[in-house]
Amino acid sequence: MTIKLTRHTSNPLIKPMDIKPLFTDFKVDSVFNAGVVKYDDDILLLLRVAESLKVKNSYDLSVPVIENSGKHHSLVIKTFNTKTDAEEYDFSDSRSISTKDENGNKKTKYLTSLSHLRIGRSKDGINFSIEDKAFIFPSQKYETWGIEDPRITKIGNVFYINYTGVSQYGACTVLAKTFDFKTYERLGVIFPPENKDVTIFPEKINGLYYAYHRPVPKSIGSPNIWTATSPDLINWGNHNHFMGTTDIGWESGRIGGGAPSFKTEKGWIHIYHAADKNDRYCLGAFITELDDPTKLIAKTKEPILEPEESYELKGFFDSVVFTCGLIIEGNKVKIYYGAADKYIALAEIDLQNLYKALEID
16 A cells, blocks of 8 residues: 555645735745745745736737846836737746747746745644735846746754746746845855756765755756755856656656755665656655765655645646755655645654655665
8 A cells, every 4th residue: 555645634834815915916926945944943944925917908928027227226117918919929938928039939028926925934834824925036137037946955053045046047946045034145046047956965974065966958968856965055066867757657747856855774765756748746755864865765656745735736737746945844855846836735744654765674
């Protein structure tokens, strides 16, 4: 029998209606893919919140972007008419506006929503109080289309936050740090486009920091998990292919890192995501050696969580379960995940059952 995560009965825990938009005439489309950490006796979620302009009539489409001028940035609204502008732009995907290059290849020109990162706090891990303001708002040239999918790794007394910056230059990974979740410092781009799903280990291993990352090749290959090492969290090298997609099944489309790895007596455990060729996203797990996270011990053959509930099947992007963070409480692994790119939900598993799912003693 395949061992699965147990969903919380209060799912979905956080919905778009629970979030106040940052700006007048905006609406919250989604709240999902949160980084997770324990801080000051709270469970803290760093939420990805996607907002867009309210629709005023059937033909006008307004999209938010960040424009930069030197050190200054500002929110700018671009407005299109889906009828008169249809010859120049493709409006068929509700998530983006596209054009075609001289070879007829589709090229994304704008996203219809803008994502930022916002803090939610909870004493019980179920009922969250969401701040009305952004904690990190896109504000540099690599973030003009938004910032997405944060992961939080605590090293010493520093909380390192890596997230995806999206712009006309592509999707890159940006690193920031905070001590108190009141202020933060951006440390810069650590993986250039297109690279995302970066997860950083919470301690040095043999004198180096380790991370999983997911480059996206365009002509040869597929989106797979790679490893990298760094002496300082900024400069990453020693890149090696770690885990690839399969020809068929739930891992046939793409795979990538999920929540940052956590340490157990049997090895480093990582909860990761995979999608099939129809973009149906599931969660799995693997375990690596403690002194060498490039050496795989075991992985789950089947998903430990797959989209089955209504809030996972229908949303901003259907049939998705996707995690950026988890916490450990006693023997319980609690995984916060994005459902259908619209909601925050929670599922959990006993560590012993996770070992069984990995088929290790």
